[in-house]
Amino acid sequence: MMISDRLGPNIITFGILIDGLCKVGELTVARRYFVCRVKYGVFPNIFVYNCLIDGYCRAGNVSEVVELSLEIEKLEILPDVITYSILIKGLCTTGKVEEGSFFLQKMNKDGVLANSVTYNSLIDGYCKVGNMEKALEICSQMNKNGVEPNVITFSTLIDGYCNIGNMEATVGFYSEMVIKSLVLDVVAFTALING
16 A cells, blocks of 8 residues: 555545455455554444455355444444345355344344345345245335335245245245236246246
């Protein structure tokens, strides 16, 4: 990193650098720059934490993700919907769906409104572990909170029900998509063909 007497890095500089490093899987280097920012008196923001959390989630390093989320809390940095969505998706991807569900409850308690990405990640997590009852419960909560199920929601449910062999439910969700004028995506088509 080039630094002159007149121009030092700021949180935007570090944020862009850390984001890029995380996206290419260079988490050790990203973490080094994250630590290095202290030397320049740069305080982290939620964007930088989101980049790191996303990077560690993609790498499947749940312990580091939990450590970062605790650090955010300790520093009293307010997580946003992006933070929670990354955490939930990352946990669900690694099979820790109940932990993901905990973060949905926490974000509700903290007054952060979940969006379709948040709900769809959790629905997908429950579908992947075959817990369709919980997937439907989350879908119902999504509706109750004014977030309209979208193509991804329906495709995920269709795939989940196909995977457990419940073609009646699959056809029901397909019909609901047609009624709502939603166009099937490749996930739904593939599930229907394989189902």
